[in-house]
Amino acid sequence: MNPVHYLYLAALLFTIGAAGVLIRRNAIVVFMCIELMLNACNLAFVTFSRLHGNLDGQIIAFFTMVVAAAEVVVGLAIIVTIFRTRHTASVDDASLMKL
Amino acid sequence: MENLIALLIAAPLVGAALLLCGGKRLDRTGHWIGTLLAVASFAVAAVLFTDMLGRTADDRALHQHLFTWIPVGGFHADLAFQLDQLSMTFVLLITGVGSLIHLYSVGYMAHDERRRRFFGYLNLFLAAMLLLVLADNYLLLYVGWEGVGLASYLLIGFWQHKPSAATAAKKAFLVNRVGDVGLSIAIMLLFTTFGTFAFGPVLDAAGTATSAGEGKLTAIALLLLLAACGKSAQVPLQSWLGDAMEGPTPVSALIHAATMVTAGVYLITRSGTVFDAAPAAQTAVVVVGAVTLLFGAIVGCAKDDIKKALAGSTMSQIGYMILAAGLGPIGYAFAIMHLVTHGFFKAGLFLGAGSVMHGMNDEVDMRRYGGLRKHMPVTFVTFGLGYLAIIGFPGLSGFFSKDKIIEAAFAKGGTEGWILGGAALLGAAITAFYMTRVMLMTFFGEKRWDPDEVHPHESPKTMTIPMIILAFGSVFAGGLFSVNEAFVHWLEPVTSLAHGHPPLGATATTAATVVVLLLGVAAAWLMYGRKPVPVTAPRGSVLTRAARRDLLQDDFNHVVLVRGGTHLTDTLVRLDHTLVDGAVTGTAVAMGGLSGCLRRLQNGFVRSYAAQMVGGAAVLVAVTLLMRGV
Numbered sequence: 001m002n003p004v005h006y007l008y009l010a011a012l013l014f015t016i017g018a019a020g021v022l023i024r025r026n027a028i029v030v031f032m033c034i035e036l037m038l039n040a041c042n043l044a045f046v047t048f049s050r051l052h053g054n055l056d057g058q059i060i061a062f063f064t065m066v067v068a069a070a071e072v073v074v075g076l077a078i079i080v081t082i083f084r085t086r087h088t089a090s091v092d093d094a095s096l097m098k099l
Numbered sequence: 100m101e102n103l104i105a106l107l108i109a110a111p112l113v114g115a116a117l118l119l120c121g122g123k124r125l126d127r128t129g130h131w132i133g134t135l136l137a138v139a140s141f142a143v144a145a146v147l148f149t150d151m152l153g154r155t156a157d158d159r160a161l162h163q164h165l166f167t168w169i170p171v172g173g174f175h176a177d178l179a180f181q182l183d184q185l186s187m188t189f190v191l192l193i194t195g196v197g198s199l200i201h202l203y204s205v206g207y208m209a210h211d212e213r214r215r216r217f218f219g220y221l222n223l224f225l226a227a228m229l230l231l232v233l234a235d236n237y238l239l240l241y242v243g244w245e246g247v248g249l250a251s252y253l254l255i256g257f258w259q260h261k262p263s264a265a266t267a268a269k270k271a272f273l274v275n276r277v278g279d280v281g282l283s284i285a286i287m288l289l290f291t292t293f294g295t296f297a298f299g300p301v302l303d304a305a306g307t308a309t310s311a312g313e314g315k316l317t318a319i320a321l322l323l324l325l326a327a328c329g330k331s332a333q334v335p336l337q338s339w340l341g342d343a344m345e346g347p348t349p350v351s352a353l354i355h356a357a358t359m360v361t362a363g364v365y366l367i368t369r370s371g372t373v374f375d376a377a378p379a380a381q382t383a384v385v386v387v388g389a390v391t392l393l394f395g396a397i398v399g400c401a402k403d404d405i406k407k408a409l410a411g412s413t414m415s416q417i418g419y420m421i422l423a424a425g426l427g428p429i430g431y432a433f434a435i436m437h438l439v440t441h442g443f444f445k446a447g448l449f450l451g452a453g454s455v456m457h458g459m460n461d462e463v464d465m466r467r468y469g470g471l472r473k474h475m476p477v478t479f480v481t482f483g484l485g486y487l488a489i490i491g492f493p494g495l496s497g498f499f500s501k502d503k504i505i506e507a508a509f510a511k512g513g514t515e516g517w518i519l520g521g522a523a524l525l526g527a528a529i530t531a532f533y534m535t536r537v538m539l540m541t542f543f544g545e546k547r548w549d550p551d552e553v554h555p556h557e558s559p560k561t562m563t564i565p566m567i568i569l570a571f572g573s574v575f576a577g578g579l580f581s582v583n584e585a586f587v588h589w590l591e592p593v594t595s596l597a598h599g600h601p602p603l604g605a606t607a608t609t610a611a612t613v614v615v616l617l618l619g620v621a622a623a624w625l626m627y628g629r630k631p632v633p634v635t636a637p638r639g640s641v642l643t644r645a646a647r648r649d650l651l652q653d654d655f656n657h658v659v660l661v662r663g664g665t666h667l668t669d670t671l672v673r674l675d676h677t678l679v680d681g682a683v684t685g686t687a688v689a690m691g692g693l694s695g696c697l698r699r700l701q702n703g704f705v706r707s708y709a710a711q712m713v714g715g716a717a718v719l720v721a722v723t724l725l726m727r728g729v
Contacts, residue, residue, distance in 0.1 A: 021709050030705075097703030 006047040013040035027079045027089045031072075038068045100150050101161040103143055104180045104233060107190060110140040111225035118219030126215050130208070133218030134201040137225055141194035144187075151187055156592050159184055162235060176296055181235030185593040188435060189232040189365060192442045196357045197225050199565035203450055204349040206561035207457060217257060217347070224250035228358055232365060236296035237286045240366075244282060244330070247359045248275050254354060255346040267342035274339040278329015282366075285322035288315065298369065306372040313377060320373050320380030324387065327363025331417045333391045338652045340414055341398070344406040348453030351406060356413045356449050357442040364417065364438055367424040368431050371594055374424075381425050385511070388422030389522040391415065394650060396529035400536065401646030403636055404463045405452045408537050409445070412489065415526060416441050422519065423504045430507045431594035432587040436580055437500035443572030444488035444496060450566045451482030454558040455541060459548065465540040466634050469547040474555035477563045479542050481570040486538050488573035490531040491616055496577030498612075501527060506608045510599025520601075520608075524615050531619025539627040547634050 013036055020033030042061040049057030083089050114136035118129050125132065151159045160183035169176040182190070201221060208214045227246025234240040256268025286296065292315055293301045305316060327333065332340035343355050354360070367374060367384065374381050392415045399411030416437070423434035456463060458475055472479040488495040491502060505527065509520035548555075557563065580586035587596060601608050638644070645651055700711070 018713055022706055022713065025706075091705045094705070095703030097701065 003047050003050050006043060010040045010044040010047065013037075013043065025090045025092055027082070027091050030091055031075055031079065034075075035068065035072075038064055100147065101163045101182070103147055104161060104163045104182050105165060106143050107140050107147075107194070108180075108226050108229045108233065110136045110143070111222040111229070114222035115219050115226060118215050118222060121215075129215035130201075130205050130218045133222050134198070134205060136222060137194065137198045137201045140225065140229070141191075141198045144190045144194045147182065148187055148191060151182075151184075156588075159187075159592065168239075173294070174290075176238045177236060178239065179235045179297075180233040181298065182233060183593050184590050185365075185368065185435065186232050188439060188590070190229060192439055193225065193228050193232070193358050196442055196446050196569070197221075197228075197353060199568055200349045200353040200357075200446065200450070203352075203453070203562050203565040204347075206559045207349055207453055208347065209559075213257075217254075220250055220253045220257070221349075221353070224254065224354060224359070228362075231362060235298055237289055237298070237301070238296045240369075241282060241286060244326075244362065245279065247354070247362065248272065248279065248330075251275075251343070251354050251359055254350040255343045257347055257350065258345070261345065263342075264345040267339075267345040271339040271343050274336050275329045278326045278336055281322040281325030281329070285319050285326065288319045288322065292316075292319070302370070302372045305370075305376050316373055317377040317380050320370070320377040321383060323366055323370055323373070324380060324384055327366050327421065328387060329363075330366075331360050331363030331421065332414050333363065333387050333418065333421055334394050337391060337394065337414055338649065338656055341402075341407050341410050341649055344404070344410050348406065348449060348456060351410070352446045352449030352453065355410065356445040360413060360417055361420065361438045361442070364420040364424055364434055367421065368435060368594060371424075371428070371431055375427055381427060382515075384425030385422050385508075385515075385519055388418045388420070388425055389519055390418070392418030392422060392526040393522060393529070394418070396526050396533060397642075397646050398649050399533040400529060401639070401643050403466050403647075405455065405465050405468075405537060405541065406449070406463055408465070408533060409448055409452060412448075412530065412533065413445055415530065416445065416489070419501060419504050419523065419526065422523065423507055426507050426511055426519075426599075428595045428597040429510055429599035430504070432590045432596060433500065433503040433507055435590060435594070436577075436586050437497075437504055439580070439586075440488065440496035440500045440573070440577045443569050443576050444485040447481055447485040447566055447569035447573050448489065450562070450569065451478050451485060454478040454562055454566065455482075457558050457562070458555040460553055462548070462553070465537065466632060466636060467548050468541045469544045469632065470542070471555055472542040475557050477557055478566065481563075481566040482542070483538065484570040485573045486534050488577070490534050490620070491527060491612060493613060494578065496573050496575070499577030499581045502609055502612050505612055506601050506605055507599050509601040509603060509608060512599075512602075516602065524611060527612055528615035528619040531616045532623045535620045535623035536627050539623065540632055543628060544632055547632065 017033045017035075017037035017040060020036065021030050024030055024033065042064050045057035045061045045064070047057075049055060049061075079089060082094055086093060114133050118125060118133055121129070147161075151161070160181065162179065162181055164177060164179040166178055167175060168178045201218070204217065204221065208217050211217065224247060227243050227250055229243075231240055231243030231247060234243055252268050252272045255271050256265050258264045259268075289301055290296060293304050295301060325336075328336040340355060340360070344351055346355070374384065395411045395414030395416075395418055397411075399408050399415060402408040402411060420434040420437050420441070423430035423437065455468065455471060455475065455478060458471075458478075459468065462468070484495070488497040491498040505520060505523040508523045509516050511519055590596075603611070636647075639647070648654065
């Protein structure tokens with residue numbers, strides 16, 4: 001099977017994730033979309049690793065996973081705190097800026 | 100011997116420091132300390148004078164270099180003194196008359212609770228005035244020049260609780276400032292032209308007139324004239340002198356009659372070679388002198404306030420001196436001679452006026468005097484001698500000095516000589532008129548005061564003794580100076596001397612002077628001696644009313660300078676608001692609007708930030724791809 005197809009899949013997943021981040025209001029869904037984008041990147045890295053015949057891409061994919069795990073810890077904590085204080089998980093409601 | 104020069108200034112300076120910083124413990128003795136130090140300064144001056152007489156004419160100038168004041172590169176200002184015949188004359192006049200007036204003030208200010216401070220200021224004035232005449236360079240002269248201005252300001256406003264006195268002091272200070280600006284610019288020009296401040300090199304260089312063009316010298320001379328106008332109350336900067344009479348009378352006698360107001364004459368005489376090299380400026384000087392001598396005399400005729408009448412007279416007499424100084428070498432010596440005799444008789448007249456006021460409960464309106472000669476015999480006789488001296492009665496001081504000036508004015512030659520001589524003669528007639536008027540209204544005629552309220556009495560000894568001494572000076576000084584032209588030859592090494600030739604001859608001029616003098620006296624007697632003087636002033640003609648208002652000088656200043664100045668500042672403020680502030684606030688408003696637009700990007704919605712990031716990343720990728728294609 002042609003590895004380039006994996007790249008198309010990665011691009012598709014990234015686009016779906018980005019669109020979700022831009023469109024959805026629920027913080028949990030936005031968060032999941034960000035995870036989707038990160039995993040799309042991982043897929044692309046692994047594919048490139050295969051295409052180029054070295055392991056650099058796969059190593060970077062591990063790094064991404066570690067960073068994503070750390071991000072989940074912090075991000076979920078923030079979301080839970082916001083939900084506790086405001087009783088909503090909508091990202092738009094968290095804006096305190098005056099316009 | 101030259102080491103004594105600094106002592107002249109040090110004595111009154113120490114007195115001023117002691118009295119002004121010494122505090123209340125000196126209240127009882129302060130006035131005597133001040134007087135003693137003034138007399139000490141006079142004693143030093145007398146020693147220096149006898150020493151100077153012992154040397155030959157060309158060897159008389161003494162120099163004392165204390166230290167270099169400001170040494171910066173090519174810029175040298177020394178604290179150094181020069182005592183030549185001209186300075187010596189001034190030093191004797193200042194310390195002599197100054198000592199007498201200190202003594203007089205002991206009696207005059209006896210009941211003033213701020214007497215110690217008054218003597219401190221008087222001593223400060225003496226020190227500053229001595230510095231002015233002893234300085235050997237223009238910069239140091241400027242220090243003294245400002246010092247006497249300060250002392251004058253403090254003393255005019257001595258009774259500062261009176262708003263009129265406070266205002267008069269401020270007015271004197273401000274008007275003087277105009278002249279001082281002229282002097283400071285003149286000194287700067289002198290330095291850039293000649294590269295030094297010292298009198299010797301500057302005046303020698305100006306005399307040869309090769310190193311500087313005539314235009315530059317004319318500018319310097321005109322600026323010096325402006326300075327002289329301010330300090331000596333000459334037209335157009337004359338308006339402060341009348342108001343300065345708000346100060347205590349001894350101050351009027353010392354500062355505003357005998358010494359400080361003559362500083363302008365000193366400046367012009369000292370800078371003689373500069374003026375000689377600038378004929379246009381000399382013409383300006385004689386015009387100022389001639390106009391002022393008539394101006395002051397006319398104002399003196401209309402004033403009912405005895406001190407203001409005398410102030411008009413001072414202005415007029417200094418006009419004579421300035422006129423003489425503007426005539427060049429034929430006039431310098433006579434200007435100084437008139438200055439000295441005027442110092443005697445005008446100080447005597449002011450002290451007499453002070454004595455009259457002292458006995459009349461500080462009344463100054465001559466229409467409320469009358470018949471005082473029986474009540475104040477000493478004041479009457481001394482004032483009378485001063486009066487005879489100032490109108491130029493033959494044989495007294497004023498006769499010798501004023502007659503010489505009139506002669507020199509005619510000797511100027513041509514139409515100019517006739518005009519100047521005529522003005523001086525006319526001035527002499529008016530002088531005789533207004534002084535006779537003062538005399539008649541004060542000492543003769545019927546009593547116009549209420550005997551129940553006012554008890555005129557002779558003043559104490561401390562006041563009469565100075566008046567008597569000054570009266571001696573008023574009578575004999577002129578005659579003594581004129582023996583073999585002693586005074587003129589004494590000054591000759593400093594001022595250079597040329598004999599003028601009046602078109603009519605000396606005898607005819609003298610005869611004319613005496614005739615106009617008698618005419619003036621007769622006119623005054625007809626108006627004020629023969630018939631009683633009304634207690635309230637009659638309305639008078641247009642000229643009289645104008646003269647009472649100082650020939651509308653204050654109105655002129657108000658309309659042209661005050662109102663014009665206000666308009667100018669208003670316009671400038673408006674320009675500042677519209678143009679300068681407009682540009683600044685305009686920039687600020689534009690920046691504010693722009694940032695208001697940019698602020699909308701920062702809206703707090705996470706999704707909008709995310710969209711911006713995605714958009715930015717898309718743009719970066721697109722650009723990278725496109726650039727690779729190129």
